[in-house]
Structures are given as C-alpha cells and as structure tokens.
Amino acid sequence: MNLKQLSELLGLSQTTVSRALNGYPEVNEATRERVLRAVKETGYRPNKAAQRLATGKAGSIGLVMPTAPGHQSDVHFGEFLAGLGEEAVRHDFHFVIMPADPDDEVAALRRLAISGNVDALFVAYMRGHDPRLAMLKSLSMPFVVHGRSFGSEPDYPYLDIDNEAAFYEAARLLLQLGHTRFALMNGPAHLDFAIRRRNGLIAALGERGLELADDCTSHTVMSDEEGLIAMERFLQLAERPTAILCSSTVLALGAIRAVNQAGLKLGENISLIAHDDVLPLLKPENFSVPLTTTRSSLRAAGVRIAQRLIGTVKQAGPFPEQELWKTELIVRASTGPAPQS
C-alpha cells in the first residue's frame, strides 16, 4: 500500500492525502478525518526512503562508534548511548551508528554525514585540536559535541563538564588534608578531558609550589587492568605518592586492587579521588572502601545532548550553544589525612 493507491482508494489526489497526513492547514477537516480513518484501516505507512529523498530529513541522529577487533568496548559509551536513547524514544528518533576504526573517525564521520542517513551528528571522544571540528563546521549539518577540543576556538556547540575545575577542587581537598605527593591516573593523553583534568591538578599543585612528576602520571585506556598496572608502578616509587587522582571509577577498580595487594589501606596510607560518570555497574559507594568522587552523570549528558540535537532538527526553539556543567565533589571514605612518614 503506497500513497498512490491510498489516494486512488479515497478518490483524492496524492497531494491532499500527503497534506492531510502531515498536518498541513490547507485541507478540510472532514477530508482529513476521512484520510486518517483510511490509514488506520489499510495500515498504510509512508515509505521512509521516499520521504527522506523528498524532504531530505531522516528523523535520525548519527554517531560514530569506535570499534575494532582489538578495541575493548567502553562502558562509558554504552551508558551515554542509553541517555541519548532515553530522549530519542520520546521523539520517535532513532540512531544510525557507524562503526569505525578509532583511527578513522574523521573519515567515518564524513561518510556518515554525507550518507544522507542522518539529520544531525553527535561527536564524542574529543581530542586536543580535534580535526573533526573544521570538518563539522564545513558540513552545514547540525551537531553537538560531547566535551570540547583543547586548543580550538570554543565556537562550536558543545556540552562539557568542567573537568579542570573538577580535578582542581579534588586536588585542593587532598592538599588541605596535608598531601604533597600526588599522582594522576588519566585517560589517553590526546583526549580533551585528560588534558583539562591534568591542567586542573597542576594548577592546584602550582598554588602550593608543588609539581606533578612525570613518573607520577599515567595516561592509558580506562580499563581496570591499566589501573592496576599504573598503580603498581606508583607504589614502587621511592617517594611513593599518597594522593591519587583517577579519571574513572573503572581505573580506580584496578588501582584499588593494586593497593590491596600491596597490603595498604585506602583512605589511610593512600587517598584516592576518582571521577564518577555514574555508571550503574560501578557505584563508588559500593566499593569496599567507598570512593570519594567528582561526579557527573554521563547518562544525563546523553539525554541533554539528544534534546539539543533533536530540538535543532525540529527547529524547536533555540538552545544554548555551549554548556559547561559543574561536577560535584562527594567525599566518602577513600580520602583521609596524609600519613605521617
């Protein structure tokens, strides 16, 4: 059943039927009712491909999912997607997910954009000086970035959390507790959030005349294994750090294993603050020693970004172009006064 058949059945033109369905005003209310009833009876559904071809709109937002045989899947990604989905389902939008090699994200994004399959783009895993920004701007397709790109003019639509402030505040707390030897377990060095969190920590240390040593910094994929390895390395240093800032509760998971294996007590011998993306699987309050965290819900960010994206496509009022969310610093048991040594 297509539009032509339906209109013949009704003795109307395709135009009128199409208009009746799409809520145009220039159609008699009685006719509209008649059309709607016929649609119900026949189970007619407009062909999306044709609709898309005619309008250029697809009712979908596109995103690139980094993946590769060796590439370990990222809980953060899933959680964020859940947020996007929660909002999308309210507006009958869907996603087009383009899987792509992590080294090929620019090209994948371009392919996705020109595929004509999506109305808007969502972009994550931002890097410093991210090359995708220039491409996105040249595209004339709405997009929202999750995060920012350090070193680029912040003139693009984004939603980010204040990573610098988060780790600055976290470091301040630890400084107040008397800690002087800090370590940082961070995400991959090229990623924007990693750069900013590091800067936040360095700024706080700088105010006290302290520095962040290179051998007290690790930049890795945020898996628990890497957390374990990094922490083991820190613990073997002559001047062992007593205060750890950690970019994810996933990293913290491994880090804490290392702490336990070394026979140390979290919150006593060693203090740790992790950033908490509010992953359902990894609640900081459920750790054997509940974790002090900087918190911001990844899922909430997903919801908000979907709102902005869909709103823009539907031209539903203006949205703020740039949003910077504050994180919350939540003190639990993994932080304590610096040990006397």
Place this chain on the structure above:
Amino acid sequence: MNLKQLSELLGLSQTTVSRALNGYPEVNEATRERVLRAVKETGYRPNKAAQRLATGKAGSIGLVMPTAPGHQSDVHFGEFLAGLGEEAVRHDFHFVIMPADPDDEVAALRRLAISGNVDALFVAYMRGHDPRLAMLKSLSMPFVVHGRSFGSEPDYPYLDIDNEAAFYEAARLLLQLGHTRFALMNGPAHLDFAIRRRNGLIAALGERGLELADDCTSHTVMSDEEGLIAMERFLQLAERPTAILCSSTVLALGAIRAVNQAGLKLGENISLIAHDDVLPLLKPENFSVPLTTTRSSLRAAGVRIAQRLIGTVKQAGPFPEQELWKTELIVRASTGPAPQS
C-alpha cells in the same frame, strides 16, 4: 554533486556511470577507469536515500535498544553491540537503533521493520514464548535471534549458547565437591536464558535426588545491587546454601560483597560459579578471589550474528540457521569442597 552532474561532466549517460560504479560487466574497462577517476576527483558519493528508494536495500541492520528513564543501562548490551559493530564495519554496514520502552519491544520492532530503514533485524532479550517470533516470521525480512524462545518451535534462525548444559555442568562440579545446598541467582524469570539455566541446575540436582528451594532462587535484573540483596537473603536462611550459581559476573560482584560483609570466605565457606560473558570490565580472574565461571564471549556472538545477517542480505552463501555454542567451564578459586558443618 550528483549522478546527473557527474555523468554530464564525463559526457556519459547516468546509466553507464551507475553501472561503472556498481561493477556491472557491460561497461568498457577504460570507461570504468575514467568514471572511477572522476569520482575520486569530485568526491562524488551516491545519495543513500535515493539508492535505497531505487533498490529497496538500505545497507543497515536494525535493532531495538530497550531503554527508559528508570531503566538501567546494560553492560551486556554494549558489549554485544561492539561485536556487531566490529563485523559491520568490515562490510560498510551500519545500525539503526530504535530505542524503545522495554514493554513495547514488539511494536518497536515492527515499526523498525516497516520503516524501510533496515535490511535485516537483530533480536535479543528473548523471552519464553516470545511474541516477537510470530511477528518476525510474518515479516519476510531476514533476522537472527540471539538466544532462543523457550516453548516455541525452534524453527527460526538463532544463535544461542547452551545455557542448560552450562549450568548443568557447573552444578555437577559443585555436586562432585560435596555440595548439597544450592542457590541460584538468575536473570529476570521471563527471559529464555534464565529459564534454561534454571532447568540445567534442576536437572543436575534431580539426578542426586535434590531440589532447588524457592527461597534459594532469585530472579532479578542483573545488577550488582540485586546480587548483593539476593545473597544477603540467602545468607540469612537457616539452612544456608553453600553452592551458588550466578547468571552473570555483574550479579557476582554484588554477591561477593555480601559474602565478604558476612565475614565468609569465598571458595571455603561458600562456593560460587558465575556465567561469564567476557565483559572487559569484569574479568573473573581479577576478582579478589578469582571466579570459577561458565564462559562464552558475548562479543564473539555479536560478530557471528552480524556475519550471518550481513551475509544473508548480501546473499553471500547459506548460513546455518541454528547455532548452539557450548560454554567453557573454567575452574578458578571461588569453588571448593563443601564445608563440613
């Protein structure tokens, strides 16, 4: 740049250019080269919507993502998706993800199918007597089910692991170790895998004249909280179970917290075997007491299902309709002889 412009530029007809691009034989090799070169230079990309309208093929596979404001995102889903993606990227396929309320999956699936946005469907979270099967069969669109539907004729294409055998074998091991009081921490009772795993356990117990008590069975969402709660309940029973079968390492995470809090030792006072979906985040060997598990990679299943789905769409040879993977029983430290009481 569209086909018309490109063909004018080349002084060829649209037909010839289209054929040159799609590898049809009736075009001179020299002309084809010329076309290909022009494509490179101009950066021409065929409009997908038009292609789809003309061919009816979309180059994408559809799936429903259960989501709702309260609905906690599922690590298993993300991991599986990564597997699908890994394969899809090899064939330039993408996904169309339709977010849907978990109670609305049938309707969502139908919407997705008739949307014309997808060539094939992937279906998961199978239930006993799943109503989606009948709908899928009536659809004349290729699909593959992950899991099976207990109580339905197994005449649909699926990939499943042998859940019954997995828990049967796991229970046998614990029986051999002398355990007699068993408990089961399972997924939601209506889901197929939960039904089968329970059956596997009951079968093994039955052979020894044992039964699975109702108060030693929990069916919950597979979160660590629920694991904690269930285990706490088990531990308060007068006849405390000493052998636990657990449907996910996520549940085990919470369960083990309860065990620790009760001052019990895993592998001594209480033995536990969990099913391991090989989540990167939750490696059983990294638990403080490494976990004995039944193992089967969710991600590998994703890859395989994508293969079958894409292969079918591309008509690339026949695939087995039904596949049942064996799980591996891997013994680590969380299982030990039944305590003498």
Place this chain on the structure above:
DNA sequence: AGTGGCTTCCAAAGCGCTTTAAAATATGTA
C-alpha cells in the same frame, strides 16, 4: 552487401514521497 552476434552505451521509466503553481470551488461584499 547482408546477416547475425557481440560489446558498449543510452533514453526513459520508475521507486514513493513532497511541494509548487495553478485550478476549482466556496464565501463574502458591494
């Protein structure tokens, strides 16, 4: 020269929808 068979190319007809421009009909006003 005429015929048949290849190879290579093309014009044009869709695919199913939206939308423009115009026609038909209804309504209001002098």
Place this chain on the structure above:
DNA sequence: TACATATTTTAAAGCGCTTTGGAAGCCACT
C-alpha cells in the same frame, strides 16, 4: 448579480538513483 477573496483540491515536477529495453557500432562470416 457580479466580482473579489478565501478555501480546498489537484496536476505535475522534482528528489537522485537503478534498471529495462533498445540502439548503435563493430566485427566476422556467408
């Protein structure tokens, strides 16, 4: 009643691609 103005409907032109059904050109063979 006649005319201008609203309201409602329509025919037809796309959107950008694939594919059908020829046609043109070329060759070899009678």
